[in-house]
Amino acid sequence: MAHEILIVEDERNIALSLEFLMKQAGHSVRSVGDGQEALNAVAELVPDLILLDVNLPKLDGYTVCSRLRADEKTRDVRVLMLTARGREIEREKGMAAGANDYLTKPFSTRELVQRVESLLGDA
Amino acid sequence: MLSGSVILLASLSYLALLFIIAHLGERAAAADRSLIANPYVYTLSLAVYCTAWTYYGSVGRAANTGMGFLPIYLGPTLMAATWWFVLRKIIRISRQQRLNSIADFIASRYGKSALLGGLVTVVAVIGILPYISLQLKAISTSYMVLRDYPDLGNMSTTVRELPWQDTAFWIALALAAFTILFGARNIDVTERHEGMVAAVAFESLFKLVAFLAVGLWVSFGLFDGPGELFRQAMSEPRLHALTRTEGLPGGYTSWLSLTLLSMVAVMFLPRQFHMAVIENVDENHVRRAMWLFPLYLLVINLFVLPLAFAGEMRFPGGVVDPDTYVLTLPLAEQHTMLALFVFLGGLSAATGMVIVATIALTTMVSNDLLMPILLRTRGRSFTTRLDAGRNLMRIRRVTIVVILLLGYLHFYLIGESYSLVTIGLVSFCAVAQFAPAVMFGLYWKAASRIGAIAGISAGFAIWLYTLLLPEFAQAGWLPASFITDGPFGITLLQPLHLFGLQGLDAITHSLFWSMLFNAGLLVTLSLFGTRSVMERVQAERFVGVFADGGRRLDADSLPGHATVGELETLVGRFLGHPRTERAFATALDVHGEGSRTDIEERRREIASPVLVEHSERLLAGAIGAASARVMVNSVAGGTAPSIESVLSILEESSKVRSHSRRLERQSRELEAATRELRSANERLQELDRLKDEFVATVSHELRTPLTSIRAFSEILLSNPDMENAQREEFLDIIVKESERLTRLVDQVLDLAKIESGRMEWRHEVFDLRDIVNDSLATVSQLIRERDITLEKSLPEEEVTVDVDGDRLMQLLVNLLSNAVKFCDPHSGRIGVRLSVTDAQCRIEVEDNGAGILPDDVDHVFEKFHQANRANAGESLGTGLGLPISRHIAEHHGGRLHVARTCPGSTVFALDLPCHTGDGDEHDTARGEHPEPKTDH
Secondary structure, three states, X not given: OOOEEEEEOXXXXXXXXXXXXXXHOXXXXXXXOOHHHHXXXXXXXXXXXXXXXXXXXXXXXXXXXXXXXHOOOOXXXXXXXXXXXXXXXXXXXXXXXXXXXXXXXXXXXXXXXXXXXXHHHHX | OOOHHHHHHHHHHHHHHHHHXXXXXXXXXXXXXXXXXXXXXXXXXXHHXXXXXXXXXXXXXXXXXXXXXXXXXXXXXXXXXXXXXXXXHHHHHHHHHOOOOHHHHHHHHOOOOHHHHHHHHHHHHHHHHHHHHXXXXXXXHHHHHHHHOOOOOOOOOOOOOOHHHOHHHHHHHHHHHHHHHHHOOOXXXXXXXXXXXXXXXXXXXXXXXXXXXXXXXXHHHHOOHHHHHHHHHHOOHHHHHHOOHHHOOOHHHHHHHHHHHHHHHHHHOHHHHHHHHHOOOOOOHHHHHHHHHHHHHHHHHOOHHHHHHHHHHHOHHHOOOHHHHHHHHHHHOOOHHHHHHHHHHHHHXXXXXXXXXXXXXXXXXXXXXXXXXXXXXXXXXXXXXXXXHHHHHHHHHHHHHHHHHHHHHHHHHHHHHOOHHHHHHHHHHHHHOHHHHHHHHHHOOOOOHHHHHHXXXXXXXXHHXXXXXXXXXXXXXXXXXXXXXXXHHOHHHOOOOHHHOOOOOHHHHHHHHHHHHHHHHHHHHHHHOOOOHHHHHHHHHHHOOOOOOOOOOOOOOOOOOOEHHHHHHHHHHHHOHHHHHHHHHHHHOOOOOOOHHHHHHHHOOEOOHHHHHHHHHHHHHHHOHHHHHHXXXXXXXXXXXXXXXXXXXXXXXXXXXXXXXXXXXXXXXXXXXXXXXXXXXXXXXXXXXXXXXXXXXXXXHHHHHHHHHHHHHHHHHHOOOOOHHHHHHHHHHHHHHHHHHHHHHHHHHHHHHHHHOOOOXXXXXXXXXXXXXXXXXXXHHHHHHOOOEEEEEOOOOOOEEEEEHHHHHHHHHHHHHHHHHHOOXXXXXXXXXXXXXXXXXXXXXXXXXXXXXXXXXXXXOOOOOOOOOOOOOOOOOOOOHHHHHHHHHHHOOOEEEEEEEEOOEEEEEEEEEOEOOOOOXXXXXXXXXXXXXXXO
C-alpha cells in the first residue's frame, strides 16, 4: 500500500538514501532540506508519515514536530524522528515534542523500513 | 706587756694562715672540689656578722646595759626564721639575674636603674665607713691594750697622733693589702671568692673558739663556774640591776628598734648580702643555716654576761674600758698567751668583717658607681679597650685602698668619741635604708624606681642629719650648738629631736624618721607614679621568681644589630678570652673543633635577642646589671631607652591589634581566594560544558557521514542487481563520505592539539610566494576540472617569512578549497593576491560566489559551523577548516578574517607580519606559541 512520505533532511547524501529506501518500499516521496520547507510541504499536502531530522537549518526537528502537533490538520501525521544525537535526553525531547518513533543515526536500513511500515500499519 | 713585735709577728702569722686557707680554698675550687659547698661553711661564713663589735663590744655593752647587747642577736635569730622564703628568693633572683651586690640587686629590681645603683652604693659606702672604722678602732685598741697593759691610763686620753704614727693607719693599710690579696687578685672578678669564703669561715670558727676559751677560763678558771660567778655578781646591786630589762636606755622602744635594725642588718649589710647571697653555692644550704646560724649566735653570746660581770667585779670604778674586758681579764691574771689568743680572735673578727665588707663595697663602687660614670663620660672608647678587664681590676684595688683609708679617716675624726656598739648601730641604721626598697621590691610589683630613689635618698639624708652629723658635732668637728639648738638655732630641726620628737635614743629616733620617710615615699610614689616597662618586667621577675620556672627571654632587650662576634669581643674584654669563648660556644651550641669555619660564620650573624641577653648577663656578672645594659646597648645599637620603653609598652596592645589586623587581612584574603576559586570553578564548569558540547558535536558530526556510508552500504548489499550507474553513484557517495570522515578525524585531532598547546610547530624561513604557489598547485586539479578562472598576483621580490610551512599551506589550501567550493558554479573565478606593506604582508583569496549571509559572517570561524551557501552536492565540509585556519594564523602572529563578502565577491584575508630583505625579527617570531584562543 503506497503512502505519502515526506523526508526532511539537510544532509544531502542521507536524504538520498532515505528517498531510495522509501521509494523501494513503494511509497511516494517528497524531500526537503530545512524545517521551514517541511512546514510548507505539509501545508501543501499532509503526508502519511514524515521522516524528520532533528538538526535542521532554520527550524529544528523538535519545533517542526511541535508545530505539526499543534495544528489540527496535521495533528495525526506519523513522525519518525532521526537524529545523530545519541543521548537519552534527545530521545525524550523528541517524544515530548510528539514524535511517534525515534531512530539514531547511523541506522540500520532494515530497521528503518520496518519502523516506517509499523507506523503506517497503525494508521 | 707583750712587745709590739711579738704581737705583730703573731698577727702576721695568723694572716698568713688565713691566706693559706684562702689559697687552698681557691685551689680546691679550681679543681672542682669545693671546700665551701656545704651548709656548715655557709653558716660560718654568715657569722662574719659577728665582728669586733660582738667580740669586744658586746661585753662592753653588757657591762653598761646588761641585757642590752641581746637585740643585736635576737634580730638575726628572728630573721633567720624567714630565710627560707626571703633569703632564698633573693638568692634565686640574684642567680638568675647574675647580680653581685645589694646595689646591683636594688638597681636591677627597679628597671636596672644606674642612678639607683649609684645611690645605694653611696649610701652603703658612707654607711659602712663607721663600721670599718669600728674594726680599726677595735684592732688598734686591742693591740695597744695588749702592748701597754697594765698602763691603760693614758689610752683613753691619747693625744691624737699624726696618721703615720697611728697604729690604726697602718692597720688600715695592712688590711687593704690583705683584702686586695683576697678579693681583687684575679682578673676573673665574676666568680665566687671561694678562698675568701673558706678563710672567713675559718675566722668565724677561730673567733668563736677564742671567745669561748676566754669565757670558759673566766667562768671556770677565775670563778668556780658560772653559777658562782652570777651569785657573786648578783650580790652587787648595780650588776643585779643589769639583769633586768629596764636597764636599757630607751626601754622597750629601744629593744624593738634594735631588734628591727639587726633583723634588717643581717640581711642587707653589704657583707651579709655578699656572703648569704652572692657567695651562696646552693640555696638548700639556707635550710640548714636557718638554725645553725642562730645557734652560732647563741654560743658566742653565752659568755658575754659572765665576762661583763667578771670585768665589772675585777675592775670596779671604771678604770678599764669595758670594751676591752676580754683582753684585760686574762692580762690582769698574767695569762699572756690566752690574751694573745683572744687578741687574735678579735683580729679575726675584725679582719673578716673588713675583708668581706670592703670586697662587697668595692664591687658596688666599681660596678654601680664608677663603671656607669666611666661609660657615660668615656663612652664606647672605654669598652673598646682591650685591657678593660685589667682596668677594672685596677679600679677595684684603688677602691679598696680608698675605702679603708676613708674608714681610717672616720676613725681618726670620730673614733674615740663613741663606743663600738654605737658606731656599729649607726651603720646598721644606714643599711636599714635599703630594707623598704628590697622588701617591697620582693613582694610588691607596683613598687617603683622613683619611689625607691626618693625613699632611699630621704632616708639617707635623715640618717646623715640625725646620726652622722651629730657624731661629727660630738667629736668637736661641728659646733655643739648644732646638736643642742639645731642648725641656725631652729629647734624644730635639732638633729636628735627632729620635728620636736622627744624621748627616743638617737638610733631609734633616726630609725623612726628615716624609715617613715623612706617607706612612706616609696609607697606613695609607687602608688601614684608611673613605671617604665623595664621596671614592670623586672618587678615581674623579682616578685614572681619562684612562679617563673626558668629564664625568660628579655622582652625589652631589642636585638639591635650587633653581630655575634661584636658581642663576643665586648664580653671578652671583661671576662677574658678563654672564658668568653667557652661561654659563647655553649650559647651558640657549637661543639668540637671541627666546626671552626662554622663558628666563624656564626660570628658574622646578627646576634639573636637570646644571645644579646646572655651576653648582658655575662657582663652583668662582671660589671653589674646597669652597666652591662649600657655596654650591650652601645654595641647592639643603643636603642634609646625611651624608644625601647615606648616599643615595649606598645608591644602588648599592638600585638593584639596586629593580631586582629592579621585576622582581618586573612579573612579578606580568604574571601578573595574564595572568589577566585568560584570563578575558576565557573570557568572549569564552562570548559567542561564546552568540552561536553564539543564531544557531542564531534560525535554528531561523525555520525552524519557514517549514516550515509552505512545506509548506502546496506542498500548496495541488499540490492545486488542494481543498475551500474546508480551503484557507482552510491559508491561515490560512500567514498566521499569516508574521505569526509577521515578529514573530520584529522581536523578534530589538529584542533585538539592546537587548542591544548600540544601542536608541534616547525618554523623555517620561507618565501611566502612559494607557499602560495604550492598551495595553488594542490588545488589546481579541482580548478581545472571545474573550469574556474584563476587570477594570481604575486610581488616581484622575495617575501621572507619565518613560519611552519606545512601549516601555512594547510591554511591556504583550506581557503582555496572553500573558494573552489563556493564560487559561481557556472563561471567560477578565484583571485589570489599577495601584497606587502611595511612589515606586514597580506594574502587574499577571493571567490565570485553568492557570498556569506550577514548572519553567518560572525560564525564562519566557529567550530562545526557549516555555511549554508554551498552549491548542492558540494557540502562535505567538516566545519573545522576555518577554525583551524584561524588558529594557524594566530600562531604566526597574524589574523584571518573575512575582508569582504557580497554576492559575486567574497574575500578571505590573511595578514601576517613579515620581513622583506633581512630577517632581524624572525627570532622573536620563532618559538612563539601564543595561547590558542577558544572564544570564537
